[in-house]
Amino acid sequence: MPSQPRLAARVTGLKPSATVEMTERVRAARASGRRIIGLSSGDPGVPTDPRIVEAALRALHDGDTHYGPAAGAPALRAAIAEREAVRTGAAYEPADILITPGGKFALLAALMGIVQPGDEVLVPEPGWVSYGPCVRLCGGEPVALAMLDRIDLNRLAAAITPRTIALILNSPVNPTARVLSAAELDGVLALAERHNLWIVFDQVYSDLLHAGRFAAPQSSPAGQARTLVVDSFSKTFGMTGWRLGSLAMPHGTGRSFLRFMQHSVYCVPGFVQQAGLHALTLFDELVPRFRAMFRARQVFAAERLAAMPGFACALPDAGFYLFPRVADDDVAQAARWLDELDVAALPGSAFGAAGAGHIRLSLTTSEDDLAEAMARIGKMATQQESAS
Numbered sequence: 001m002p003s004q005p006r007l008a009a010r011v012t013g014l015k016p017s018a019t020v021e022m023t024e025r026v027r028a029a030r031a032s033g034r035r036i037i038g039l040s041s042g043d044p045g046v047p048t049d050p051r052i053v054e055a056a057l058r059a060l061h062d063g064d065t066h067y068g069p070a071a072g073a074p075a076l077r078a079a080i081a082e083r084e085a086v087r088t089g090a091a092y093e094p095a096d097i098l099i100t101p102g103g104k105f106a107l108l109a110a111l112m113g114i115v116q117p118g119d120e121v122l123v124p125e126p127g128w129v130s131y132g133p134c135v136r137l138c139g140g141e142p143v144a145l146a147m148l149d150r151i152d153l154n155r156l157a158a159a160i161t162p163r164t165i166a167l168i169l170n171s172p173v174n175p176t177a178r179v180l181s182a183a184e185l186d187g188v189l190a191l192a193e194r195h196n197l198w199i200v201f202d203q204v205y206s207d208l209l210h211a212g213r214f215a216a217p218q219s220s221p222a223g224q225a226r227t228l229v230v231d232s233f234s235k236t237f238g239m240t241g242w243r244l245g246s247l248a249m250p251h252g253t254g255r256s257f258l259r260f261m262q263h264s265v266y267c268v269p270g271f272v273q274q275a276g277l278h279a280l281t282l283f284d285e286l287v288p289r290f291r292a293m294f295r296a297r298q299v300f301a302a303e304r305l306a307a308m309p310g311f312a313c314a315l316p317d318a319g320f321y322l323f324p325r326v327a328d329d330d331v332a333q334a335a336r337w338l339d340e341l342d343v344a345a346l347p348g349s350a351f352g353a354a355g356a357g358h359i360r361l362s363l364t365t366s367e368d369d370l371a372e373a374m375a376r377i378g379k380m381a382t383q384q385e386s387a388s
């Protein structure tokens, strides 16, 4: 082997993304002829509405093919600020909004703007796989905070050290689809104020609420002043591949985060932003339909799973995930589903130790495929029970 210079520990030491790797595994298995039922990827699986595609094409034909403003198109920033006022009551100026290539980059931009080497950031567990790695990419240290069913404020207070600078929260939660309550968020905000912490609030599933009310820390002026809001078009409109998201920042901080955009991706393609702007005009028509579809699938699959031996499955209040508890080791169980049933799902422990003993199902496939997957899983569960 010829010798080679070293790679940076920043990337060699980074945990691969379990969600992205599973999607690639499924893609490769399908390319080799296997018919896998995919319940693993958090891609809503709905085609982008043709009118949104048309808006992008129009922009392309009109010459929107150059560098644009690094912070994003003014009209889109204004539309997102208006949307926040309606959704959470938070008063943002367009200058407080940064348009990013997806919610994942909004998260990275938020952390790039606040984390210094050695800083600790509390990350929810079970929680989305990219929180910890994004903190590490910024030189920080993620500290897991278990919050499967609720946020335990005593546990949170005990996890805060003099090095803690921020807390990442996500609602509705990936992978459990739980919606954080206003009371929980009030408690967190009080602690964040006492210890002068940032809150990075990831609300990429907030448009897919089925029951209850969505609560957000930026709803109060005090919360808004220390919260960085990560949002995305991916889940709301079935636009994962467009890479369009946003970061809402406290008044007066935008210029600092903007520098990271200027020196990294520069800007999101203008035609993608025009598509997003058009998508927002179709919200009332499209999103209730998506919600109803995901809800029907959740109700169907949760009932099926709850009736199977070895499973306990609650019906969450949002989104398109289910996170049933399983009797066996979750990693072994998910591997058996893939190898023996051709059903791809993710073990709960991929989302941190507090997710162990669960499996995440993403109900983003057709109703027929979902019914088929439930039949296969049910058959295996019955066989396992009679064998034990």
Ligand code: PMP
Pocket: 042, 101, 102, 103, 104, 105, 128, 170, 173, 174, 202, 204, 231, 232, 233, 234, 240, 244, 245
């Ligand atoms: N946050 C959460 C909780 C997610 O599940 C995802 C899904 N990828 C994202 C952020 C980012 O999504 P995107 O980059 O596609 O906007």
Ligand code: GLU
Pocket: 017, 019, 020, 040, 041, 042, 043, 104, 128, 129, 130, 174
């Ligand atoms: N967030 C989605 C998921 O959890 C998509 C993949 C990713 O970006 O992690 O499956």
